[in-house]
Amino acid sequence: MTVFPKKVRIVEVGPRDGLQNQPRIVRTAAKADFIRLLAASGLEDIEVASFVRPDRVPQLADAEEILAALDGDLPARLSALVPNMKGLERAIGTGIPRIAVLTAASETFNRKNIDMGVRESLDQMGPLVARALREGMSVRGYVSTGWVCPFEGTIDPDAVVRIVGELFELGVDEVSVGDTIGAATPWQVEVTLERLLERFPPENLAMHFHDTYGMAVANAYQALRMGFRTFDSSAGGLGGCPYAPGAMGNVATEDLLYLFDRLGIETGVRLAGIRRASEHIASVLGRKLPSRVLATPSN
Amino acid sequence: MTVFPKKVRIVEVGPRDGLQNQPRIVRTAAKADFIRLLAASGLEDIEVASFVRPDRVPQLADAEEILAALDGDLPARLSALVPNMKGLERAIGTGIPRIAVLTAASETFNRKNIDMGVRESLDQMGPLVARALREGMSVRGYVSTGWVCPFEGTIDPDAVVRIVGELFELGVDEVSVGDTIGAATPWQVEVTLERLLERFPPENLAMHFHDTYGMAVANAYQALRMGFRTFDSSAGGLGGCPYAPGAMGNVATEDLLYLFDRLGIETGVRLAGIRRASEHIASVLGRKLPSRVLATPSN
Numbered sequence: 001m002t003v004f005p006k007k008v009r010i011v012e013v014g015p016r017d018g019l020q021n022q023p024r025i026v027r028t029a030a031k032a033d034f035i036r037l038l039a040a041s042g043l044e045d046i047e048v049a050s051f052v053r054p055d056r057v058p059q060l061a062d063a064e065e066i067l068a069a070l071d072g073d074l075p076a077r078l079s080a081l082v083p084n085m086k087g088l089e090r091a092i093g094t095g096i097p098r099i100a101v102l103t104a105a106s107e108t109f110n111r112k113n114i115d116m117g118v119r120e121s122l123d124q125m126g127p128l129v130a131r132a133l134r135e136g137m138s139v140r141g142y143v144s145t146g147w148v149c150p151f152e153g154t155i156d157p158d159a160v161v162r163i164v165g166e167l168f169e170l171g172v173d174e175v176s177v178g179d180t181i182g183a184a185t186p187w188q189v190e191v192t193l194e195r196l197l198e199r200f201p202p203e204n205l206a207m208h209f210h211d212t213y214g215m216a217v218a219n220a221y222q223a224l225r226m227g228f229r230t231f232d233s234s235a236g237g238l239g240g241c242p243y244a245p246g247a248m249g250n251v252a253t254e255d256l257l258y259l260f261d262r263l264g265i266e267t268g269v270r271l272a273g274i275r276r277a278s279e280h281i282a283s284v285l286g287r288k289l290p291s292r293v294l295a296t297p298s299n
Numbered sequence: 300m301t302v303f304p305k306k307v308r309i310v311e312v313g314p315r316d317g318l319q320n321q322p323r324i325v326r327t328a329a330k331a332d333f334i335r336l337l338a339a340s341g342l343e344d345i346e347v348a349s350f351v352r353p354d355r356v357p358q359l360a361d362a363e364e365i366l367a368a369l370d371g372d373l374p375a376r377l378s379a380l381v382p383n384m385k386g387l388e389r390a391i392g393t394g395i396p397r398i399a400v401l402t403a404a405s406e407t408f409n410r411k412n413i414d415m416g417v418r419e420s421l422d423q424m425g426p427l428v429a430r431a432l433r434e435g436m437s438v439r440g441y442v443s444t445g446w447v448c449p450f451e452g453t454i455d456p457d458a459v460v461r462i463v464g465e466l467f468e469l470g471v472d473e474v475s476v477g478d479t480i481g482a483a484t485p486w487q488v489e490v491t492l493e494r495l496l497e498r499f500p501p502e503n504l505a506m507h508f509h510d511t512y513g514m515a516v517a518n519a520y521q522a523l524r525m526g527f528r529t530f531d532s533s534a535g536g537l538g539g540c541p542y543a544p545g546a547m548g549n550v551a552t553e554d555l556l557y558l559f560d561r562l563g564i565e566t567g568v569r570l571a572g573i574r575r576a577s578e579h580i581a582s583v584l585g586r587k588l589p590s591r592v593l594a595t596p597s598n
Contacts, residue, residue, distance in 0.1 A: 004486075212595060214516050214592060221485050259514065262482075263484055292510060
């Protein structure tokens with residue numbers, strides 16, 4: 001007899017992970033409305049920005065402006081990705097309470113994604129995380145390509161366990177392990193998660209699945225069955241890029257929510273609220289979002 | 300340690316279940332090309348037509364013409380849905396080797412779908428199946444709304460077990476249990492399948508999932524883990540109706556195939572071939588199909 005957790009936590013990453021690859025740059029005011037709608041749906045955690053170099057990711061160049069527009073008046077805890085010490089200084093200036101730092105389980109992917117090897121990225125993260133903690137911020141870590149790398153193929157679970165361990169040692173309170181290209185099967189998810197459970201309690205690990213090949217809900221359900229309780233997702237399944245090859249969107253918040261709701265698991269999030277947020281951003285982007293649930297009629 | 304089956308069987312239902320709700324009626328020649336492309340991909344079983352009253356389902360009014368166009372020269376085993384004795388006479392006339400008969404686990408759904416109660420539909424099926432078997436045909440049974448009914452809600456697993464049992468007693472060699480509205484979770488799937496396994500061997504049961512709420516791959520994986528080896532699907536995830544509320548498509552053949560391929564399970568089906576069939580029918584219908592895998596670049 002399976003006992004599902006009574007409550008799970010959804011970490012909405014649409015405003016950051018979802019918007020960063022969109023061909024259309026969303027105006028700050030429209031982004032702020034998106035984030036307000038997300039917070040109004042009951043989401044407790046929203047990743048709203050990235051303090052990357054504005055010329056590298058123009059879609060996310062307005063991190064300070066967004067946080068100023070939101071003015072700290074939301075019920076949700078906001079967080080932002082911080083790639084380096086310069087980004088951290090910017091983040092501190094905005095008063096954001098939580099940051100996220102990023103590395104990968106694949107050496108090749110990490111070099112292509114953030115111009116650093118895995119070792120180097122972990123080394124430069126040490127002082128960064130320490131400084132953020134001294135400033136009273138909390139810190140989340142990301143491990144990209146936790147299962148499959150587009151360049152190296154299948155990832156050794158040992159590499160994931162080792163990097164997750166290093167992130168916890170730096171002082172992050174949560175590590176989100178990502179199937180960045182959405183290529184993992186639930187079986188591969190199970191194998192790596194079993195290894196992680198030997199070392200870490202599930203409450204400190206978040207599951208970050210993309211739905212490129214339609215596996216994301218199955219992967220999330222696999223993790224749920226194994227006791228994991230934190231799931232990253234994007235409203236509408238945002239993240240697919242209509243002009244780039246492949247639709248590499250995050251798993252849709254609506255689709256995860258459907259699963260949790262039907263299983264009687266508390267999330268604190270209202271589907272109708274997420275729909276409103278997704279409909280808003282879909283209209284701003286001028287495209288249909290891939291969430292299955294969003295395509296069904298609302299009641 | 301999970302042992303996956305070495306081989307699974309995919310039953311392609313796109314030409315029938317997929318096309319029956321499309322607003323655009325596909326010409327016989329284009330349908331025949333679709334079926335030829337499907338067969339060329341390695342699929343062993345394809346449901347190609349329905350001998351319903353042409354005025355009731357105009358999309359499928361050309362059952363005889365399709366079978367004549369295909370002329371029995373395909374490597375796949377073709378089958379067609381047969382609702383009544385009149386339909387069976389038509390099917391016999393075409394020489395098709397396999398038919399399918401349909402009932403539901405929900406009384407209300409069955410009445411709305413085929414104008415008969417469940418008992419009545421099973422009763423009229425008896426002579427129909429017997430006649431088909433005497434003609435040397437093989438017969439598949441369908442149980443719609445095996446988990447959730449849009450009118451009655453959650454379906455009692457006992458009802459499913461009872462109806463599946465009655466279908467086997469009539470002489471069908473396989474029963475396909477359907478999540479007709481795509482509303483079941485993998486947990487609900489597990490509960491009903493456990494009950495079915497107490498009575499029937501998994502090799503005689505097919506899993507028929509729709510992807511309305513994004514649960515279909517997770518449901519298929521759940522069934523796979525429990526030993527089921529036959530899965531119905533539609534190329535491209537065909538079946539969603541762009542004008543009707545909700546996208547009630549079958550699970551996409553491509554998405555299932557991705558899962559099976561990555562797990563190292565044999566299907567005999569080539570993804571590139573399914574893509575070609577999906578691209579053909581998508582272009583005929585003038586719409587994008589919902590399969591996730593189809594949206595990714597082919598290699």
